[in-house]
Amino acid sequence: RKATTLPRLAQMHARGEKIAMLTCYDAAFASLLDEAGVDMLLIGDSLGNVLQGRGSTAPVSLDDMVYHTTCVRRGVKWAFVVADLPFDSYHASREEAWKSSAALVKAGAHMVKLEGGGWTAETVRFISERGIPVCCHLGFTPQTVTSLGGFRVQGRDEAGAARMKRESQELIDAGAAMLLYEMVPAALAAEITAASPVPVIGIGAGVGTSGQVLVLHDMLNITPGKKPRFVKDFMTGKDSVKAAIQGYVTEVKARTFPVDAVHGF
Ligand code: KIV
Ligand code: NA
Numbered sequence: 001r002k003a004t005t006l007p008r009l010a011q012m013h014a015r016g017e018k019i020a021m022l023t024c025y026d027a028a029f030a031s032l033l034d035e036a037g038v039d040m041l042l043i044g045d046s047l048g049n050v051l052q053g054r055g056s057t058a059p060v061s062l063d064d065m066v067y068h069t070t071c072v073r074r075g076v077k078w079a080f081v082v083a084d085l086p087f088d089s090y091h092a093s094r095e096e097a098w099k100s101s102a103a104l105v106k107a108g109a110h111m112v113k114l115e116g117g118g119w120t121a122e123t124v125r126f127i128s129e130r131g132i133p134v135c136c137h138l139g140f141t142p143q144t145v146t147s148l149g150g151f152r153v154q155g156r157d158e159a160g161a162a163r164m165k166r167e168s169q170e171l172i173d174a175g176a177a178m179l180l181y182e183m184v185p186a187a188l189a190a191e192i193t194a195a196s197p198v199p200v201i202g203i204g205a206g207v208g209t210s211g212q213v214l215v216l217h218d219m220l221n222i223t224p225g226k227k228p229r230f231v232k233d234f235m236t237g238k239d240s241v242k243a244a245i246q247g248y249v250t251e252v253k254a255r256t257f258p259v260d261a262v263h264g265f
Helices: 006-015 027-035 062-074 094-106 118-129 142-148 158-173 186-195 241-253
Strands: 019-023 040-043 080-084 111-115 134-139 178-182 200-203 211-214
Touching (some): 006 019, 019 241, 027 062, 062 080, 062 094, 094 111, 094 118, 111 142, 111 178, 118 134, 134 158, 158 178, 178 186
Parallel strands (some): 019 040, 019 211, 040 080, 111 134, 134 178, 178 200, 200 211
16 A cells, blocks of 8 residues: 555546545544545644534644644554644744644644635745645635634525635635535535546535545544534444444445435535
């Protein structure tokens, strides 16, 4: 088995081979996910909710992200490692964004992810041109949940959908190596994926994207409280965590997860 690279992910996108991604925050899970065939691991700032018990991702620091990225990377042999730029680590200037991105790369990330379209294009260009691949998180963006007015599906109306398509193109033109859509109508995500030269990962974005991501603790059914519609429990009925992860990989690759009528919008 060869290590997953950016060209390999682009090839999977071009061939319609689905990409399986999960969040991961430590070395033990990293090694287990890697062995189970997960293509990409995301050190998500969701660790603010999942590990730190916070109500939002806004208080997560760059140091938190660096620490968990270091832990994850130690457990990885093959998977492609993506780390989130946390809130207030890339907003003030392109130079600040570069410094934060470089810190994550030094900790072991292959790629960084940031939230937002529009204003982020010049930041994406600045970081990409200097040699760090960038994934752009669009649709519902948890760091700006207050501005968005709550946990809402994005791009439902015509104007919103048109803006999303325009922003995707702007970010691709700026050098984005990957897009990630959260909570958008399945038909819109499928249309954007079909037109995109780079892989598009979805969460609550239907089966038509190049790949899927879920929060690890959600799909293992150990997150307390009510889960979002797009989450599926892969643990129940399995006799090990590894079997649950393998089940997720199998279903993503076979396109049997997600089911648009059940998990989509
Ligand atoms: O932080 C995170 O876990 C994420 C995924 C939900 C995409 O950004
Ligand atoms: Na995130």
